[in-house]
Amino acid sequence: MASDVEEIERRRPESLEPHPKNEEIYGDRELESDEDSPFLESIRENGVLTPIIVDQNDQIISGHRRVEAAKQVGLETVPVKVREFESDLTRLELLIHSNRQRSKTVSQKLREAETLEQVERRRAKERQGTRTDTSRSSEQEDEGGLTRDKVAEKVGFGSGTTYHRAKTVWDARESDDPTVSTVAEQQLEKLDAEEQSISAAYAEVKEAERRAQDESDESDENSEKTESASTSADPRVTLLQGDAGALPLPDESVDIIVTSPPYNLGHERWAMGWRSLREEGVGYYDDRPEDEYQEWQQELLSEWHRVAVDGASLFYVHKVRIDGGEVIHPVEWLRSPANPWAVRQEIIWNRKATHNHEPTLFRPHDARIYWMTKGTPDVPEDGIDLASIWDVYGPRPDTEHPAPFPEEIPRCCIEAVGTDGDLVLDPMGGSMTTCRAASELGYDSIGIDLDREYILSSCIGEE
Numbered sequence: 001m002a003s004d005v006e007e008i009e010r011r012r013p014e015s016l017e018p019h020p021k022n023e024e025i026y027g028d029r030e031l032e033s034d035e036d037s038p039f040l041e042s043i044r045e046n047g048v049l050t051p052i053i054v055d056q057n058d059q060i061i062s063g064h065r066r067v068e069a070a071k072q073v074g075l076e077t078v079p080v081k082v083r084e085f086e087s088d089l090t091r092l093e094l095l096i097h098s099n100r101q102r103s104k105t106v107s108q109k110l111r112e113a114e115t116l117e118q119v120e121r122r123r124a125k126e127r128q129g130t131r132t133d134t135s136r137s138s139e140q141e142d143e144g145g146l147t148r149d150k151v152a153e154k155v156g157f158g159s160g161t162t163y164h165r166a167k168t169v170w171d172a173r174e175s176d177d178p179t180v181s182t183v184a185e186q187q188l189e190k191l192d193a194e195e196q197s198i199s200a201a202y203a204e205v206k207e208a209e210r211r212a213q214d215e216s217d218e219s220d221e222n223s224e225k226t227e228s229a230s231t232s233a234d235p236r237v238t239l240l241q242g243d244a245g246a247l248p249l250p251d252e253s254v255d256i257i258v259t260s261p262p263y264n265l266g267h268e269r270w271a272m273g274w275r276s277l278r279e280e281g282v283g284y285y286d287d288r289p290e291d292e293y294q295e296w297q298q299e300l301l302s303e304w305h306r307v308a309v310d311g312a313s314l315f316y317v318h319k320v321r322i323d324g325g326e327v328i329h330p331v332e333w334l335r336s337p338a339n340p341w342a343v344r345q346e347i348i349w350n351r352k353a354t355h356n357h358e359p360t361l362f363r364p365h366d367a368r369i370y371w372m373t374k375g376t377p378d379v380p381e382d383g384i385d386l387a388s389i390w391d392v393y394g395p396r397p398d399t400e401h402p403a404p405f406p407e408e409i410p411r412c413c414i415e416a417v418g419t420d421g422d423l424v425l426d427p428m429g430g431s432m433t434t435c436r437a438a439s440e441l442g443y444d445s446i447g448i449d450l451d452r453e454y455i456l457s458s459c460i461g462e463e
């Protein structure tokens with residue numbers, strides 16, 4: 001943290017330089033236009049009482065408004081404390097912290113949040129650069145930034161959910177769809193003018209997005225169908241762009257399914273390359289009301305059951321989530337009568353790493369793999385020679401996909417139950433890890449994903 005040089009010095013307010021981030025974050029704050037404002041009145045009468053914090057180059061870190069007011073009322077000098085800062089990051093943190101008590105617009109809070117997240121990302125990177133302890137994963141370090149709740153608290157949004165909703169409105173200003181971006185701009189203006197609640201603005205933007213999506217779905221349906229099918233360089237693998245909830249496959253045609261759906265982790269859209277370059281427009285929707293999400297999972301399970309042969313196995317990778325202190329366990333929807341599969345066993349996957357860590361909890365290194373079957377499972381005659389806890393290191397640095405599983409996961413699943421001639425499917429294939437493993441084990445497979453970019457970047461058979 002900063003080391004405090006105790007003496008209070010005096011400087012001419014004109015000699016102090018504003019921090020550029022102050023203008024960037026709070027730039028649209030109304031400065032004191034009213035000459036009789038109580039704030040100016042007090043500075044005029046008493047001068048500046050609380051010292052301005054500056055760095056060693058006389059750049060203001062805390063006290064921009066007091067310096068402006070001092071200039072406005074013509075004070076000759078103001079008290080300053082000069083501090084040494086370890087880095088730009090500690091400067092930025094204090095700059096934001098010193099604005100904590102002020103009333104801020106939603107835009108200002110969002111710019112603060114953006115800056116804090118940048119600070120935290122840079123910190124994580126620095127830690128990664130200096131770290132020698134390999135017991136924590138690089139993925140954890142990459143992504144172990146401030147959690148949503150913490151950012152929300154620091155900038156004054158009340159809760160992580162409120163922050164997330166406000167950020168959704170903010171980000172939607174950059175939407176490719178002009179209707180969505182216009183709605184977002186209008187809603188943000190209303191928020192800043194305190195004429196609209198964050199929940200209502202969020203609902204307006206989501207509605208605009210839904211309308212835009214419906215229109216684009218309609219035009220997609222009319223466009224050439226050939227776009228959706230894609231062969232791969234590996235003759236054993238068929239890759240298709242499609243919806244896992246409406247598979248372009250006949251009834252009872254698949255023997256083994258290995259898949260991992262989005263986990264509803266609250267990221268509005270997983271950008272491809274969360275850990276590398278963000279690519280505009282690529283990514284999947286991963287933020288639904290939980291009830292809706294679980295219903296969706298049940299619909300997917302039913303559709304996958306339709307395409308599975310009798311005796312088929314489904315390996316469904318998920319995790320136990322903790323949201324606002326509440327545990328959400330996959331068994332909640334897997335045990336529902338709406339799930340036509342028989343849940344046969346829960347496998348604990350020890351990933352040895354996590355990418356969503358809340359520091360006040362034990363690090364969640366475990367994921368779950370649910371082995372489900374359609375009727376009596378087809379298993380090899382000599383049985384399954386594997387324990388129900390799998391130690392497989394989770395993070396994969398070799399793909400741009402934000403949430404791939406390591407190849408060993410589908411390999412173990414397929415090896416455990418596979419018999420000659422089986423057809424393997426991953427209906428949410430992402431970087432197509434399942435297809436890769438299936439091919440290596442000598443099985444034909446089909447990989448499907450909603451996102452064409454993921455399919456194209458999977459480079460199956462091109463290694």
Ligand SMILES: C[S@@+](CC[C@H](N)C(=O)[O-])C[C@H]1O[C@@H](n2cnc3c(N)ncnc32)[C@H](O)[C@@H]1O
Nearest residue numbers: 243244284403404405428429430431433449450
């Ligand atoms: C957790 S990732 C799967 C990653 C994959 N196991 C791998 O190793 O790369 C979930 C995938 O589901 C895809 N997805 C999301 N909604 C989908 C849908 N309705 N139909 C098909 N794929 C979908 C996403 O694009 C994403 O690639």
